[in-house]
Amino acid sequence: MSPFSLAGKTALVTGAYTGFGQGIAIAMAEACAHVLCAGRRSCVDTVKVINGQAQDMILDFADRMVAKDLCAAQTIDISINNVGIIRRDDAATSTVGDWHDVISINLRALFFTSQSFAQSVSERQATGKIVNITSFLSFRGGIRGPSYTASKHAVAGLTKAPCDEWAATGINVSAIAPGYIKTSNTEDLLADPVRNTAIVERIPAGRWGETIDIAQSAVFLAATASDYIYGAVLNLDGGWLAR
Numbered sequence: 001m002s003p004f005s006l007a008g009k010t011a012l013v014t015g016a017y018t019g020f021g022q023g024i025a026i027a028m029a030e031a032c033a034h035v036l037c038a039g040r041r042s043c044v045d046t047v048k049v050i051n052g053q054a055q056d057m058i059l060d061f062a063d064r065m066v067a068k069d070l071c072a073a074q075t076i077d078i079s080i081n082n083v084g085i086i087r088r089d090d091a092a093t094s095t096v097g098d099w100h101d102v103i104s105i106n107l108r109a110l111f112f113t114s115q116s117f118a119q120s121v122s123e124r125q126a127t128g129k130i131v132n133i134t135s136f137l138s139f140r141g142g143i144r145g146p147s148y149t150a151s152k153h154a155v156a157g158l159t160k161a162p163c164d165e166w167a168a169t170g171i172n173v174s175a176i177a178p179g180y181i182k183t184s185n186t187e188d189l190l191a192d193p194v195r196n197t198a199i200v201e202r203i204p205a206g207r208w209g210e211t212i213d214i215a216q217s218a219v220f221l222a223a224t225a226s227d228y229i230y231g232a233v234l235n236l237d238g239g240w241l242a243r
Contacts (some may be wrong), residue, residue: 008035011222012076012112014061015083018135022037022213024080026214027215028222029053038076038084041124042149063111073118075217076223079117081110082133084184086148099147100125106151111158118162127170131221132159136179142189152177156233163231172194173223174229179237204239 001007012027015021015156016037028035035054037043038061047054059066061083070076084106086139087098114130121128135148138156142149167172180199182190188193190208200206217236220226235241 004031004219004223005222006031006219009033009077009222010036010075011080012036012070012074012113012117013076013080013082014038014040014109017045018039018045020048020058020178020181020189020191021080021212022046022049022217023081023211024082024133024218026050027212027219028078028080029134031219031223033078033222036070038070043141054214054236056134060111062104064108064112064116067109067116076117076120076128077126078129078131080131080133080218080222081113084151086132086145088144089146090144091146091243094146102147102151106148107154107158110155114158114162114173118153118166118169121171123170128172129222129226130162130171130173131218132173132175133218134159134175134177134233136177136235136241138175138233139235139241156180159233160231167230172221172227172230174226174231175233176214176217176221177201177233177235177237178214178236181211181214202240202243203237204243207238209236209238 001154010035013025016025017039025037029050037046037054038057038059040060043056046058047181132155134155137149138152162173
């Protein structure tokens with residue numbers, strides 16, 4: 001069997017209704033995994049594309065028991081923690097509500113989903129892969145998004161911290177930190193000729209990333225080809241951070 005095959009595996013992908021999550025879910029299915037496409041709204045469009053190897057699940061992982069119940073009911077081998085939100089505001093005017101919303105989804109939900117998954121894998125005496133989708137703002141400050149940047153710094157930490165406890169039990173935790181990627185969230189930047197040019201000139205690769213770049217990297221980190229990778233945060237930014 002190819003070390004990049006996910007045949008016989010079940011992958012949970014959160015936030016699989018659009019963007020990174022949708023692309024990752026499709027790539028997981030193309031690698032022969034059965035995919036649980038989960039989100040706070042329906043992932044039916046993603047499931048239709050996959051056509052036969054996926055389930056649509058409307059779930060809010062901000063509720064800790066949701067992940068616990070799901071991992072108890074399903075045999076899940078791969079957990080892709082992709083779901084996330086951003087509130088764009090100045091540090092001086094950021095509200096308690098916005099802070100709570102971002103931390104609840106981007107950090108609290110991610111940690112307790114990982115915890116529930118790890119407990120389930122350990123109880124089955126199996127092996128598993130956790131892949132967190134973070135951001136290059138895990139390493140930079142960013143502009144007008146203090147809660148988002150704080151959450152992504154924390155996700156990088158929560159990719160590394162569990163390794164001391166879970167690596168020996170057969171669970172790999174890793175993360176992908178995307179830079180500038182073409183999605184619906186970046187349409188305004190792409191349409192702005194001045195900012196778009198400035199961004200591309202700053203990227204050594206000379207181009208924006210595509211969703212497929214994220215998706216294929218996620219498949220690698222979920223497959224046996226990455227079995228000796230623990231606690232790594234893969235910078236997927238065209239060389240932005242290296243410049």
